[in-house]
Each structure stands twice: as C-alpha cells, then as structure tokens.
Amino acid sequence: DTIEGEAGIFGEDRSQTLVDNQALETLKAMPNVEISPHIGFYTDAAVKNMIDISLDDVKTILEGGKSAHQVN
Numbered sequence: 001d002t003i004e005g006e007a008g009i010f011g012e013d014r015s016q017t018l019v020d021n022q023a024l025e026t027l028k029a030m031p032n033v034e035i036s037p038h039i040g041f042y043t044d045a046a047v048k049n050m051i052d053i054s055l056d057d058v059k060t061i062l063e064g065g066k067s068a069h070q071v072n
Helices: 022-028 044-062
Strands: none
Touching: none
C-alpha cells in the first residue's frame, strides 16, 4: 500500500537526509510492519503482460481502432 505524502520519499537516495513524514515514522515504529519498495510490476509475468498489451494496442491502432489503455 502507500502512505500519505510519500512523494519524494521512495525511489530516492535518502541515506544522507532526514525524512519528515509522521505517517512513515509511525509505521516504522510498529513491530508488525515491514516497509519494502513496490516492485511487483517487475516480475517476469508482469513484464510479459505489459509487452503483450502494448503490442496488442499498437496493432489495434494501426488497424484503425482505439486503444483501451490510452492515457491523456
């Protein structure tokens, strides 16, 4: 899951700086919480799905259709 105000915390080198986020500090203090990066998108199956969907969308667009995954 995510925490409020997480932008700029994760995916950044914070080894030399303090992070001022009370929600993160609260979670870190809990003995039953593990904090880990979100890497579920980088499994073999997920990458294959991303490639398959992308290629299917390219084919659909080239054939005159519209992608169901278009982002504006």
